[in-house]
Amino acid sequence: MEPVFKALADPVRRAILDSLFCKGGQRLNDLIEGHGMSRQAVSNHLRILEEANLVAVVWKGREKLHYLNPVPIHEIATRWIAKFQTGQLEALSNFKQSLESQEKPNHE
Amino acid sequence: MNKSTFVYVTYIKTTKEKLWEALTSPAFQSQYWYGCHFECTWAQGAEWKLYFDDGTIADTGVVSEIDKPNLLTLSWQNEFRPELKEEGYATCKITLEDVDSTVKMTVLHEMERPNSKLIGAVSQGWPAILSGLKSLLETGVKLPLEHM
Secondary structure (H helix, E strand, O other): HHHHHHHOOOHHHHHHHHHHHHOOOOOOOHHHHHHHHHHHHHHHHHHHHHHOOOEEEEEEOOOEEEHHHHHHHHHHHHHHOOOOOOOHHHHHHHHHHHHHHOOOOOOO | OOOOOEEEEEEEEHHHHHHHHHHOOHHHHHHHOOEEEEHHHHHHHHOEEOOOOOOEEEEEEEEEEEEOEEEEEEEEEEOHHHHHOOOOOEEEEEEEEOHHHHHHHHEEEEEOOOOHHHHHHHHHHHHHHHHHHHHHHHHOOOOOOOOO
């Protein structure tokens, strides 16, 4: 589980996961365009995400497509969250979102 | 890309043979698949049905590719929600690979249409099924499913 937390600790890697959550199957070039970083930087982040099993790779011919793999995050959820009421957590999370979207300042 | 695709990967400390057995035998399935089990001869071209624990049919399809214990490809159609059934068949490809002392299991679920509701519905279940399978094979204990 440690590689998962290490991979998630970086804001750029979380942004890459956000991007793959919105649109699965992106190539390295798509991700470079989306994040305005060097090829080497993005491929380095992707390697760390792959090693943590947070990103799954599917080859279509010679194209390497990247997908968000939700399984490790699900395992974190079952380890610490499952025994609490998920309905209540969802309500809390919705509440937080609606309050924060009224505020607007751009923070994580 | 006019397709709906979801990919799930998990690494399980077991052998491909044991994982294959867990995937294809009803006694194992019901322990990690929300109480559901498959009925199928697991031969190329064979039809399969997935049953809920009350005996009603959840999903059906055909075994389109089988290479024990490495590869299993199923066509997949929902049978209990009309709005999902009308989308027709999706493809579910499961591959097992030895990686160090674990088995890497990849589930690739695809449908030839964007924003597929079937893939959306199926995708909510896969992470729990894979975690349950991993827990069962590694520790012999099934995960509680009541929260799902």
